[in-house]
Amino acid sequence: MGKISPISSKYIINASIDIEGVVDRPDVIGAIFGQTEGLLGADLELRELQRSGRIGRIEVNVDTRSGKSQGLIVVPSSLDKAETSIVGAALEVIQRIGPCNAKIKVTNIEDVRVSKRTFVIERAKELLKKMVDQTLPDSQEIADEVAQSVRVMEITEYGRDRLPAGPAIDESDEIIIVEGRADVLNLLKNGFKNAIAMNGTSCPPSILELSRRKDTIVFVDGDRGGNLIIKELISGGEIDFITKAPDGKEVEELTKKEIHKALRSKITTEQAKMEMASNDTSESIRRPMIKRPILPHKPSVQSHAPTRTVSAPVPQSQKPLPRPAPASKSDLSVDEKKKFGSMLEGLIGTRGAFLLDNSLNVLGKVPFSELASTLRSLNSGVYAVIFDGTADNVISDVAAHAGVKYIVAMQSRVNDSRVTILTPSTI
Numbered sequence: 001m002g003k004i005s006p007i008s009s010k011y012i013i014n015a016s017i018d019i020e021g022v023v024d025r026p027d028v029i030g031a032i033f034g035q036t037e038g039l040l041g042a043d044l045e046l047r048e049l050q051r052s053g054r055i056g057r058i059e060v061n062v063d064t065r066s067g068k069s070q071g072l073i074v075v076p077s078s079l080d081k082a083e084t085s086i087v088g089a090a091l092e093v094i095q096r097i098g099p100c101n102a103k104i105k106v107t108n109i110e111d112v113r114v115s116k117r118t119f120v121i122e123r124a125k126e127l128l129k130k131m132v133d134q135t136l137p138d139s140q141e142i143a144d145e146v147a148q149s150v151r152v153m154e155i156t157e158y159g160r161d162r163l164p165a166g167p168a169i170d171e172s173d174e175i176i177i178v179e180g181r182a183d184v185l186n187l188l189k190n191g192f193k194n195a196i197a198m199n200g201t202s203c204p205p206s207i208l209e210l211s212r213r214k215d216t217i218v219f220v221d222g223d224r225g226g227n228l229i230i231k232e233l234i235s236g237g238e239i240d241f242i243t244k245a246p247d248g249k250e251v252e253e254l255t256k257k258e259i260h261k262a263l264r265s266k267i268t269t270e271q272a273k274m275e276m277a278s279n280d281t282s283e284s285i286r287r288p289m290i291k292r293p294i295l296p297h298k299p300s301v302q303s304h305a306p307t308r309t310v311s312a313p314v315p316q317s318q319k320p321l322p323r324p325a326p327a328s329k330s331d332l333s334v335d336e337k338k339k340f341g342s343m344l345e346g347l348i349g350t351r352g353a354f355l356l357d358n359s360l361n362v363l364g365k366v367p368f369s370e371l372a373s374t375l376r377s378l379n380s381g382v383y384a385v386i387f388d389g390t391a392d393n394v395i396s397d398v399a400a401h402a403g404v405k406y407i408v409a410m411q412s413r414v415n416d417s418r419v420t421i422l423t424p425s426t427i
Helices: 025-036 046-051 082-089 110-135 140-152 181-189 206-211 226-238 256-264 269-277 304-311 324-331 334-346 368-378 393-401
Strands: 011-019 059-065 068-077 100-111 156-158 163-165 172-178 195-197 217-220 241-244 352-356 361-369 386-388 406-407 420-422
Touching: 011 059, 011 082, 011 195, 011 226, 025 046, 025 059, 025 068, 025 082, 025 324, 068 217, 082 100, 100 110, 100 361, 163 181, 172 181, 172 206, 195 206, 206 226, 217 256, 226 241, 226 269, 241 256, 241 269, 334 386, 334 406, 352 368, 368 386, 368 393, 393 406
Parallel strands: 172 195, 172 217, 217 241, 386 406, 406 420
Antiparallel strands: 011 068, 011 100, 059 068, 156 163, 163 195, 352 361, 352 386
């Protein structure tokens, strides 16, 4: 008889068999072929189908217990669905095997391609997972590797000291002096190509020469080593501005936002010198670096009344509670108005704040977000505050307690009359 390989079959008919007696496997196979002969016509004759290879080898497993036999019949088929179903139904017409009564029941017709498809899908998942885990790098890793190589390629060596520097050192009018190569790399990664490293705490001759020709910003780590570098550069070079990373952080680990914030908070060298002089120790230079003026006289300037007393001399005839804001505004000289207006215009878009003493000298520049805490820490000695933002009751209250006379802001939402509020429309 012809055979069909289970590999090439499309369907498998699974049937159970119950026999009331003891029979052998050849008896079952003989009954299948004998009792279905001529039942389905010439096209579906089991012998012919098996000879042509469209029905495979019929497997029968019989187990005899207590005088009865039970077993399974497996018929592989390469016919189509309908023909396979007809052959399966034909098996159930068999009622006797040998001398015994029998009952055959088709349990299911299995589609071999479904099981193969399931195997293919599961195996494909395993292969893909293995490929992703072992061979394919993550897209972010590829991007980081490419960006790192580009940044390394962009780093140059400057001067006879061969200092690590960005590619724009020569053509840039302003340079950023940092401590080491990793700091330059981090600035390059975030778009700053005008950085140069000192490679230590001592100031190389190339840095000194650059500081005489270009505007310089010293950008150091937020630790004691950063303070030592600041002192070294201030004593030897012509430094214009100074800024520091947040306390406990290094420039090489800052994010783009932190770098921009630090550079916006830069202060002049004169302010840094005053800060170090007021500390009179080797402690950390505070960020933001603000000179804390010592006022030997007028200890009670910060109380609530003085702001009004200063502005009272205008017209004494108007007894019914004169408005302090208009009176204080009229006390402003033309020079003060001009100074306030120009400084406010220079702050547009920076979100920064200037603190002035009564001689209109700049005590310090801080980010607007740190203005309230700075005023609380200073507590006195601030004559005016100018900032790029909107004056609200919180700022007004803190300023009043710190003895501030004038707040100059872009807009005002203040109901407090203890401090005079000035805006571009009232200067």
